[in-house]
Amino acid sequence: MTRLRLDPRALPRELQDLQRRLADSTAQLPDAGELLLGPTPRERLLQRDGASLYRYHHPRPGAADGRAEGRDEAGAQAAGARLRTPLLIVYSLVNRPYVLDLLPGHSLIASLLEQGVPVYLLDWGRPLPADRDLGLDDYLLDQLPAAVAAVLADSGADSLSLMGICQGGTLALCHAALRPQPLRQLIVVSAPVDCRVERFPVARLAAGLDTAALAQVCAQLPGDWLRQFFVNLKPLALGLKKYLDLADLQGRDDELRLFAAMEHWIGDCPNLATRAFCEFVRDCFQRNLLVEGGMRVGGQAVDLRGIRQPLLNLVAERDHLVPPASSHALRGLIGSEDYTEASWDVGHIGLYVSQRAVGEVAETVASWLRERD
Amino acid sequence: MSGSGVSGADNPGDAWLTFLRAAAQGLGGGAATATDAEPGASAAADMAADMAAVWPRIGDAWLRACADLPGFAAVADADAAAAMPPPQQLAAPLRALLAELAATGSGPRDWLLRLAADWVQRQLGYWEQLARADATLDAATAAARLARCQAARDACAAHYAACLGRAAAALEARLDSAEAPIDSLRDYFDLWVDCFEREHALMLGDADFARDYAALLNSALLASSPVAESAADHDG
Numbered sequence: 001m002t003r004l005r006l007d008p009r010a011l012p013r014e015l016q017d018l019q020r021r022l023a024d025s026t027a028q029l030p031d032a033g034e035l036l037l038g039p040t041p042r043e044r045l046l047q048r049d050g051a052s053l054y055r056y057h058h059p060r061p062g063a064a065d066g067r068a069e070g071r072d073e074a075g076a077q078a079a080g081a082r083l084r085t086p087l088l089i090v091y092s093l094v095n096r097p098y099v100l101d102l103l104p105g106h107s108l109i110a111s112l113l114e115q116g117v118p119v120y121l122l123d124w125g126r127p128l129p130a131d132r133d134l135g136l137d138d139y140l141l142d143q144l145p146a147a148v149a150a151v152l153a154d155s156g157a158d159s160l161s162l163m164g165i166c167q168g169g170t171l172a173l174c175h176a177a178l179r180p181q182p183l184r185q186l187i188v189v190s191a192p193v194d195c196r197v198e199r200f201p202v203a204r205l206a207a208g209l210d211t212a213a214l215a216q217v218c219a220q221l222p223g224d225w226l227r228q229f230f231v232n233l234k235p236l237a238l239g240l241k242k243y244l245d246l247a248d249l250q251g252r253d254d255e256l257r258l259f260a261a262m263e264h265w266i267g268d269c270p271n272l273a274t275r276a277f278c279e280f281v282r283d284c285f286q287r288n289l290l291v292e293g294g295m296r297v298g299g300q301a302v303d304l305r306g307i308r309q310p311l312l313n314l315v316a317e318r319d320h321l322v323p324p325a326s327s328h329a330l331r332g333l334i335g336s337e338d339y340t341e342a343s344w345d346v347g348h349i350g351l352y353v354s355q356r357a358v359g360e361v362a363e364t365v366a367s368w369l370r371e372r373d
Numbered sequence: 374m375s376g377s378g379v380s381g382a383d384n385p386g387d388a389w390l391t392f393l394r395a396a397a398q399g400l401g402g403g404a405a406t407a408t409d410a411e412p413g414a415s416a417a418a419d420m421a422a423d424m425a426a427v428w429p430r431i432g433d434a435w436l437r438a439c440a441d442l443p444g445f446a447a448v449a450d451a452d453a454a455a456a457m458p459p460p461q462q463l464a465a466p467l468r469a470l471l472a473e474l475a476a477t478g479s480g481p482r483d484w485l486l487r488l489a490a491d492w493v494q495r496q497l498g499y500w501e502q503l504a505r506a507d508a509t510l511d512a513a514t515a516a517a518r519l520a521r522c523q524a525a526r527d528a529c530a531a532h533y534a535a536c537l538g539r540a541a542a543a544l545e546a547r548l549d550s551a552e553a554p555i556d557s558l559r560d561y562f563d564l565w566v567d568c569f570e571r572e573h574a575l576m577l578g579d580a581d582f583a584r585d586y587a588a589l590l591n592s593a594l595l596a597s598s599p600v601a602e603s604a605a606d607h608d609g
Contacts, residue, residue, distance in 0.1 A: 002545070002559065005554035013559055032387040050595070209596075210588025217595055225503075232496050233577065236489055236566045239496070244562070262412035267384045320574075 004124035021247040028256055029246075031265045036258060038098045039235035040051035040110045042121075046150045049138070053147045056101070058113040082371050083366070084117040084183050086155040088147060090175075092167035092279075093139070093272055094226055095252035097123050098263050100165070100352050107257060108352040109361055115366030116218060118155060122147040127273040130218045134273035136174070137298030144175050152182065161369055165352065166190050166322065170284060173330075174297060177306045184306065185372055187365060190348055191315040192322045194329030195288045202321055206285040221277045223269030231309060233320065259269055262353070291333060306329075312368050314361060319348040340368060447547045489540070489569055500589050501526045504596035518596035525589035532585060536569075536576045543568040 039059075046053035051292065069110050078270055091097035100121070103108040112119050122144065127134055157189070159182040164172025169191025195203040214221070231238045249255045254277050289295035295302040331339060332338045342364050344350070346357050504522035544565055548555065555561050576582050 002548045003554045004548050006558060006561065010556075018559065031383065050536065065552045139494040159431055199574070199578055201574070204578060204580075204583045205586055205590075208584055208591070210591040212589075213591060213595055228496070228499050229590075234570055235496050235573065237570050241566045244559075264387050265385055267387060 011101060012327045018247050021250045022244070025246045025248075025250045025256065028253075029260045030251070030257055032260065033317040034281050035264065037103065037261060038101045039104050040101045040107060040113070041154065045120075045154055046147065048146055049134075050131065050225060051129060051143045051147070052123045052125060053150050054121045054123065054200065056109050056113060056119040057122065058110070058360045063101065072220065081368055081370075082116045083118060084157060085159060085373050086151050086367065087112065087156055087160050087161045087163055087187075087365075087369065088120045088151050089120060089165065089355075090122045090126060090144065090168040090172055091124070091165050093124055093171075093276065094167060094269065096255050096265065096268050096270065097121060099349065102261050102265065103257060104357065105355055106261075106353050107364060111362030112365060115362050117362075117366050117369060120147075120151045120154075120160075126270040133276045135275040135298075136283075137170075138311075139276060140171060140175050140178060140296045141300075144171070146180060148179075148182070159271060161187065163187040163189065163365070164191060166297045166348070167192065167280070169193075169327075170280075170290065173290070173304060173307065174295070174302045177298055177302045177304055177310065178297060180306060180308065183309050183313070185310045185369060187312045187368075188327070188330070188352055189239065189361075190316050190319055190322050190327065191313070191330070192284065192324055192326050193333070194291045194326050195285045196291070197323055197325040197329065200323050200326055201283045203326075206230075206281050207282055211282045211286070215274055215278045218272040218274045219272055223271050225270040226272070230321070258353070262349075264333060291329065304333045305335040307334040308336045310368075310372050311336050311340070312365065313339070313341045313342040314364070315341065316346050316348055316351050317343050318350075320345060338372075379607040409435060411431040456517070489537055489565075490533070493537075494530065497526050497529055498535070499591070500593035503593040515596075517594065522589065522592040522596050528585040529589050532576060532579070532582045532592050536572050540565075543572060 041057045041059055042054040043057070044054055046054050061268075089097070089100065091100065101107045109119050109121070116230050124139065124143070148160060150163075152158065162176065162183050162185075164170070164173050164175075164187070167191070169188035170193065172186060172189065173187055173193070174184055192203070194199075246259065249259060283289045283295050287294075290302065290304065294302070310328070313327060313330050316322075316323045317324050318329075328341065331341065344360065346354050350357050351361055352358060375450045501522055547564055547568060555564065
């Protein structure tokens, strides 16, 4: 017996109320120009083939707009001693890394700085059509080593920690296997590792992509295609319900700002260099070489057993893009005996956007790094 | 030294929000006025035809549900505008929908199915329209590529139709077993989305669907290429 009990007489009021709240919420949405995306001060240290290396600075305590200049000692002193070993973050080639420093209160980078972690970010940039031949070897054997060298030179340290997020986690693993020195510690976040696990729709759908044909006909993979692909993974929830749920955000300024910032970020999907995209799809999603062995970058073997640094694996347990099982598979694949996992009951982006999770993640990372600094 | 300050130029997410705000004005919400110069407004105007689909669909969802409920039609006929004043440009199509639903007498579940079917068709259509994007190809090559894309699209549409059927059955089961009565349209809609997404997630894990979806992407990406002929034109 159905429990549907819709009362026709009550529906006009419900509709009217919904309509009013939807209209008010959307009218209250801030414009992208008002959002102060990427609020944490930073300096560009290096620019190379479209990629940029940044050093971040903790804003002075009490800075009203989050943009005041100043080195990070003040904030670090509040949270504890500043770590000696710098942390270099690499993000996915898909989407832009400013999601890690999205808004005040929603910034993993700012939270890490508050914990005393010296933070650097390698931004892969936006490939141009002329960059169609950029491959994984260019990213892993040229751009990333150049960034590592620049971080060491800038910080005066003789080693660094590497944090890879999402696809950046997979790239970080490859880099650590290829260039173990001078990496001191390795952290991966929501990283796809085993692409044969159950309920991994991205890997499943990518399995049939004709990468040879794509490499032949496409100068770049347009970012809009990728955006469409990701929306299609949850078409009603992401295409309809999300906007209807705006009605519930009426008057909740922080959440409206976050909604607008996330819409901006989701829409800001850069084109991808075709060769690198095809190599990643072929070697990771289609052949699962990272797990099953035989992956090569620039002619060099990528063997995860060669990773002997301490490794922290952070997992989002409600991740619909990278299923937790894929990330958990890393246990047992690396050579290091110092392996730690931590997980949160959030979705893929939640680990570095959710206000609650961001603080906890930063604290976990800083604590883990501090024990090994 | 500065923050990363991100430009919103040509960002579809920003244009989308600009459109939403404009729609909100049409719905009578907020304090913005029609003369406010919105950054990115021209981009929003360019995309309006595409984006406008969302508001009507949300509106469709509610109005179709209301119109199909016993006894509601009389209320809706009299007070449709008061219950849900739509943007001016959407009023006529929404009223037409109400009339259509009154004539067919289909139930709420049917229109929820239609709503979802329309939406996934739209998603599939995104890939198909790529196949029409390049006008520089010779006619025979373009036609062959388009045909391949449409065949793949049809195969995917069949998967989605089956998925919708399973989702509808799941919705009925959930309604039967609900601990508390579902007495709000919003809860009803959310329940439907949950049922659909669960079935959709299962479909994404299905090898046959993955094969057909990959064929759609392959054919769409190939068809959108200006390359006159490639090995891919001759592969299955």
